[in-house]
Amino acid sequence: MERIIGSGRLGASECPHHDSTAGGRARGRGKCAVLVDGVTVASRKNELTHVDAEGRARMVDVTEKSETIRVARAEAFVGMSASTVKLLRDRALPKGNPLEVARIAGIQAGKKTSDLIPLCHPLALTHLDISIDVTDSGARIEAVARTKAETGVEMEAMTAVAVAALTLYDMCKAAEKGISIGPVRLLEKSGGKSGHWVRADS
Structure with a gap:
């Protein structure tokens, strides 16, 4: 390597x-x-x-690049025990509704990506949506980010799901310290010179 x-x-x-x-x-x-x-x-x-x-x-100079519509989709997984999943579904955790707090935290983080990742360009996102599905083994978080810009929004989508996953851990850690996070990965991107890309196993 x-x-x-x-x-x-x-x-x-x-x-x-x-x-x-x-x-x-x-x-x-x-x-x-x-x-x-x-x-x-x-x-x-x-x-x-x-x-x-x-x-x-x-920081890459994108001054001469053309603005195009950019879209990126990413996901993160949060693994937890069946007992914690039950508390999550029953909304019986002490900090309130973990799913809604995690969703809002992810949206906020996506908008702040350039403050967190040093060489990312500040982008004016035109859309950022996060959904969280509770499964028998934890939760799957997905984010879709959109903008019209000279560079892509892959990092914004991935930052959004990563911070949403960390927030979900924080909201649930009173019930279980051994919650796991990962993988965090890009599923799809479109726009720009490299065109449309989709993860083969997504």
Whole structure:
């Protein structure tokens, strides 16, 4: 697995695609070596859009991109015991209605995604809806986010379900400390250059 740790810099002498002359820049799309805390780590050039040519984290410039309608759908699962599920269905938990509180928390979090995830663009969401289905083994949370913008709303949808799941844990933890969360995953996205994508097992 390839990874970059810390704030390493591309070393010109270590990268076969790097022009070592003054002012030279990386060439091509091959693998380059990144020196990170004294360790050489493999990296593929230009595959991670939030990393610049020198290995630094950056916000992607979307100024020249066209606005299109963007839609994303994500889900999260919250696993709990049968006794906690019964309390949830009977609305017998001490903090009130966990499902409604979790739903509102997820909507609020989706609108605040760029405050939570450092390199996300602030987006004006035009729609964000969250539904929660209680099952025999816990709850399934789904969010649908929409906007008209230069970049997608995948992170907004995933942040919404993640925070809704955490809120559901908080609302139910008095009854059960061993509640689990996950997976949290993107189900579908549309809009933009990459077009329509749907998770195969969704």
